[in-house]
Amino acid sequence: MALIAVLIIVVLAMPPAREALEGTMILHMLVQIPLLAVAGSIGALAIPRRWRVRVTSWNRFGITGTLVAVIVSTWWMVPRALDGAISSGAMELFKFVSLPLLVGAPLALSWRELPFVGKGFLLANILPMWAVVGWLYVAAPTRVCNYYLVDQQVIAGYGLIAASIAAGAAAIGIGLFGVKRYA
Numbered sequence: 001m002a003l004i005a006v007l008i009i010v011v012l013a014m015p016p017a018r019e020a021l022e023g024t025m026i027l028h029m030l031v032q033i034p035l036l037a038v039a040g041s042i043g044a045l046a047i048p049r050r051w052r053v054r055v056t057s058w059n060r061f062g063i064t065g066t067l068v069a070v071i072v073s074t075w076w077m078v079p080r081a082l083d084g085a086i087s088s089g090a091m092e093l094f095k096f097v098s099l100p101l102l103v104g105a106p107l108a109l110s111w112r113e114l115p116f117v118g119k120g121f122l123l124a125n126i127l128p129m130w131a132v133v134g135w136l137y138v139a140a141p142t143r144v145c146n147y148y149l150v151d152q153q154v155i156a157g158y159g160l161i162a163a164s165i166a167a168g169a170a171a172i173g174i175g176l177f178g179v180k181r182y183a
Helices: 003-014 015-022 023-045 049-058 060-075 080-086 089-110 115-141 150-177
Strands: none
Touching: 003 015, 003 023, 003 089, 015 023, 015 049, 015 060, 023 080, 023 089, 049 060, 060 089, 060 115, 080 089
């Protein structure tokens, strides 16, 4: 699992992939950034059990890890952060480090520990935030990112709204019907 996580990050860090994904706002926000977080989640599965037990002492009920993941992921929705990742090598490096280590891994280590009400609270706050940020990108009279044109901003906005609706529908579906595992 750790190898898969590292491979995802390495592929995303290669110049052709970075140029392709950072070339449009929707690919930057809805493909590259989530994939970096997913790589961190996959990597967290490879952490030895005894280390995960140590993490549990500071991550009671999954609250601390979830809070860290929410704060850092929210930062990456800010237009200034997207611009910084394109214009500054240091910010680009911070993106490639923070998303796997401070969003994906903590969320993967915290999700099972988080009580059902906590999961609902998180989803009830994060998904509308995505939709509101998407709406702001669509409704803004001027471009909010220096590196992306207004038409890309509008497309990314609609993408965020669609992602919010799709994730909400998936969460409701899982909540109502559960997840069946076939072995």
